[in-house]
Amino acid sequence: MANEQAQTQTHGSGGGVQTTGHVWDGTLQEFNNPLPVWWTYGFYITILFALVYWFFYPSWPVGTSFLKGVNTVTYVNQDGQEESWHWNTRAKLLGEVQAAKAEQKPWFDKIASLPYDKIATDPELNSFIQSAGKALFADNCAACHQTGGAGKIGHYPNLADDNWIYGGTFDKIRETILGGRHGYMPPYAEALDKGQVDTLANYVLSLSGEPHDASKAAEGKSLFHSHAAACYYCHGDNAQGRTDIGSANLTDKVWVWADVPGGQDANAKLAAVRNLINAGLNRGVMPAWEGRLSEEQVKVLTVYVHELGGGK
Amino acid sequence: MFKNFKHEALETNTGLLLVATMFAISIGGLVEIAPLFLIDDTMEKVDGVRPYTPLEQRGRDLYIREGCYTCHSQMIRPFRDELLRYGHYSLAAESKYDHPFQWGSKRTGPDLARVGGKYSDEWHVQHLIKPTSVVPESVMPNYPWLLETPLDYSDVGDRMRALRTTGVPYSATQAEYDQNVKQFGAEVAAQLHIPDAQKNLVAQAQAGNYDGDRSSVTEMDAMVAYLQVLGTMVDFSKVKPEDLVKYR
DSSP: OOOSSOEEOOOGGGTTOEEEEEEETTTEEEEOOOOOHHHHHHHHHHHHHHHHHHHHSOOOEETTEEOOOSOEEEEEOTTSOEEEEESOHHHHHHHHHHHHHHHHHHHHHHHHHSOHHHHHHOHHHHHHHHHHHHHHHHHHTHHHHOGGGOOBTTTBOOSSSSOOSSOOSHHHHHHHHHHOEEOOBOOOTTTSOHHHHHHHHHHHHHHTTOOOOHHHHHHHHHHHTSTTTOHHHHHOTTSOOOTTTTOOOSSSSOOSSSOOTTOSSHHHHHHHHHHHHHHOBOOOEEOOOBTTBOHHHHHHHHHHHHHHTTOO | OOTTOOHHHHHTOHHHHHHHHHHHHHHHHHHHTHHHHHSTTSSOOOSOOOOOOHHHHHHHHHHHHTTGGGTOOOOOOSOHHHHHHHOSOOOGGGGTTOSSOOOOOOOSSOOOTTOTTTSOHHHHHHHHHOGGGTSTTOOOOOOTHHHHSBOOOTTHHHHHHHHHHTTOOOBOSHHHHHHHHHHHOHHHHHHTBGGGHHHHHHHHHHHHOTTSOTTSOBHHHHHHHHHHHTTOSSOGGGSOHHHHHTTO
16 A cells, blocks of 8 residues: 655656655555645744734733733723733733723713603614614513513513503612512402402402402402401502512403413403412512613613503 | 655554554644643732532533533723623632533624523523523523432432542541631631531522522522532622733
């Protein structure tokens, strides 16, 4: 097979070219052509580049430290003083973030100085909020509240309607985003019997004009306002809910938790409310974003969400 | 020495080729990795990083078993777009108790290094059972068995003992436990004590109620407990950004 020595072969068109000496099947050989000149010089240039790079950027480890290079990055430290450090991605990021903040500062200053309702009517500001808010919402909120804030009955409230569990003012929305929310309603499966839960469910449906049994609803009404069930304690005497604890308004057509709109017929709607009263509510958690999102991001989202739902 | 060395010698000798290949590759490792163990400021000095509790550690094992790392990285790089999307860049210190670490670079799905606290337990349960139920356009597979399968925690002590040999400070003796109390405080130290591992695991699953069902400890409990702790150990409001710069 392979010959011992490299040799000059003269076979076919490869005349005069050095081969590696490998010959297969008698005729198949491996030529040892020199590399193209441009390639060889390209190779030398990469070596040269590395030398220049070592000079400017962090490179070789030396003992317990490393060569830092002469390049530096400047940023402002927490005490407001300018500081320089040898080039590294963390320093570079810090500088970039500060530069971007400075660039966006006029926007945020304007947002901070204007009353919220003026922000919505300022076309320039509004388009800033719309584009920045949309991206923030998609990255952080849409997984629960869905695209456009449409929500998911039984799990995540709709943010695009003008119904607010915790209040739709800018301050309340901001409070919701920063601190999170966790509504709680106790389970009634053990405290009440089946018949009682049934009457309550009929009453709740009657409040929003859904099909119901009128006599059962009347019974449910008195139970609702009694000490035995104490629904009124959280949902209020008028059953319109309290925004301070996020107890839903039961008198409107908007359903956050009980999937009444999805019920095929009166029975299914009744079952949805019954199940909810039996099981209570505890798993609906809106995470707190303080610390995770910056002050500016929260501000943008507050205005964005407010406008999504035509806030108050 | 190399004068008479022929390329052919390598090409025709598998053993020699193997050794030479290993040698060439090890240069990369020696130059890029080995110095990190010698350089003083590789590991940032930050408070809060602790080993996983037994339940979280089992969740981490499941994360690896299910191959979540084939689509998810756990390494937020120090770039502005990553900062805006995922939060603070990952620190070396944050994965010092991870064996093996889950940094990765394959991102079919988003980075998970700071997913802890971003969503509710309920969301994670829904999402793991059927991702499209909450994210309609998701291509992440369904993992419904996590909720149905009881968690096997019979060997959690052995798993912690194995990690202990790699340097994770799980305590096997009273002296080690006392040391952990000093380093992490009594509450965390109790969780790191190997003899109590099973008891601690069940207690955390019961109290946390991650899967929404207290009647049994499922694999879902462990997985969600793990996901919810990712990236939450360091309180960055207490860290000066310019201090972290100096660890590079």
